[in-house]
Amino acid sequence: MSTSSARQPLQFAYWVPNVSGGLVISQIEQRTHWGAEYNRQLAKIAEQAGFDYALTQIRFTAGYGAENQHESVTFSQDLLSHTTKLKVIAALLPGPWNPVLAAKQIATISHLYGPRIAVNIVSGWFRGEFKAIGEPWLDHEERYLRSEEFIRCLRGIWREEHFTFAGDFYRFRDYALKPKPLNPLPEIFQGGSSRAARDMAARVSDWYFTNGNTPEGVAKQVADIQTKARQQQHAVKIGLNGFVIARETEAQAQAVLAEIIVKANPDAVKGFQHEVKNAGSASPEGEGNWAASSFDDLVQYNDGFKTNLIGTPQQIAERIMALKHAGVDLLLLAFLHFQEDVAFFGREVIPLVRELERQEEAAAVL
Numbered sequence: 368m369s370t371s372s373a374r375q376p377l378q379f380a381y382w383v384p385n386v387s388g389g390l391v392i393s394q395i396e397q398r399t400h401w402g403a404e405y406n407r408q409l410a411k412i413a414e415q416a417g418f419d420y421a422l423t424q425i426r427f428t429a430g431y432g433a434e435n436q437h438e439s440v441t442f443s444q445d446l447l448s449h450t451t452k453l454k455v456i457a458a459l460l461p462g463p464w465n466p467v468l469a470a471k472q473i474a475t476i477s478h479l480y481g482p483r484i485a486v487n488i489v490s491g492w493f494r495g496e497f498k499a500i501g502e503p504w505l506d507h508e509e510r511y512l513r514s515e516e517f518i519r520c521l522r523g524i525w526r527e528e529h530f531t532f533a534g535d536f537y538r539f540r541d542y543a544l545k546p547k548p549l550n551p552l553p554e555i556f557q558g559g560s561s562r563a564a565r566d567m568a569a570r571v572s573d574w575y576f577t578n579g580n581t582p583e584g585v586a587k588q589v590a591d592i593q594t595k596a597r598q599q600q601h602a603v604k605i606g607l608n609g610f611v612i613a614r615e616t617e618a619q620a621q622a623v624l625a626e627i628i629v630k631a632n633p634d635a636v637k638g639f640q641h642e643v644k645n646a647g648s649a650s651p652e653g654e655g656n657w658a659a660s661s662f663d664d665l666v667q668y669n670d671g672f673k674t675n676l677i678g679t680p681q682q683i684a685e686r687i688m689a690l691k692h693a694g695v696d697l698l699l700l701a702f703l704h705f706q707e708d709v710a711f712f713g714r715e716v717i718p719l720v721r722e723l724e725r726q727e728e729a730a731a732v733l
């Protein structure tokens with residue numbers, strides 16, 4: 368359990384639907400749109416609703432329903448320009464991005480909009496995408512070695528007056544980035560579940576994101592990462608993915624889940640399954656992000672049904688507290704009808720979580 372943060376209020380992030388088709392691979396009606404106007408409105412609703420962060424996705428090609436994909440850094444910048452408090456996390460894929468371009472882009476965005484920009488360094492899972500854009504497909508462990516160098520370079524460029532680095536993937540000599548980003552420096556997120564993903568988090572990331580899971584499942588990952596992080600005097604926080612279906616009754620919420628799964632597009636889910644199992648089982652220990660995902664789990668891109676935030680606001684708030692006790696610092700949430708569901712979550716669920724947190728705080732003081 369991350370004792371340092373157990374008493375901090377849990378933070379909330381939402382997935383920006385900057386990729387078409389929403390966050391489930393299903394033909395169910397979704398009143399979510401991937402375009403600019405919908406997302407600007409959503410960002411305003413989310414900050415009003417009490418969300419701390421928005422996470423943009425990076426995809427370069429279609430596949431499994433994601434016909435259109437807006438680019439993450441540009442899109443993040445636009446959301447910052449339409450909000451005042453929300454922090455926006457831009458996904459960066461090493462390969463298409465190199466660290467100096469990323470460091471410079473993000474530094475400028477921090478000056479334009481204040482220090483509300485953060486980054487999510489993704490390591491890649493979609494071999495077909497790499498092939499389509501002419502990027503070499505490194506094996507699983509090499510992808511993480513490159514991501515770790517990428518993170519070390521970003522932070523070094525942002526922090527040091529003159530940055531020098533000699534790695535296997537990147538080299539810098541006395542490089543002086545000016546201006547530096549505003550303080551506090553942009554936070555660095557990274558995601559996965561594999562041994563390599565966890566070890567990288569324990570060494571260099573500010574935040575570790577992982578796929579949907581139960582409190583028991585996530586507690587195991589937290590213990591593993593936090594033990595190693597402490598040994599290395601590194602502080603890392605934990606973000607967990609979840610798909611929320613909050614309705615007035617549990618039966619209504621379960622009916623929506625059943626409809627999402629019944630209307631899943633089987634060919635697209637199977638294609639996604641093939642691609643991600645390929646990526647996950649490529650990690651030597653076989654504990655990658657989707658190593659144990661069933662067909663139903665994969666209808667949500669990041670195993671979000673497993674987190675079980677499906678029910679009434681009260682049930683969801685109680686389950687959120689169990690996740691917090693398991694060491695989760697932030698919940699990264701996806702929804703079916705983003706604008707209306709985010710507003711409902713902010714009105715009906717977040718206040719219950721804050722109340723439960725206050726009760727725990729008071730009980731701890733006694």
Ligand SMILES: Cc1cc2nc3c(=O)[nH]c(=O)nc-3n(C[C@H](O)[C@H](O)[C@H](O)COP(=O)(O)O)c2cc1C
Binds near residue numbers: 657
């Ligand atoms: C919360 C989260 C967000 C992610 N966002 C992206 C993304 O935008 N683009 C992408 O190509 N991969 C994304 N990934 C995939 C990861 O970078 C990584 O390739 C994948 O989780 C493989 O993990 P593994 O090493 O555990 O198999 C994301 C993963 C997580 C957990």
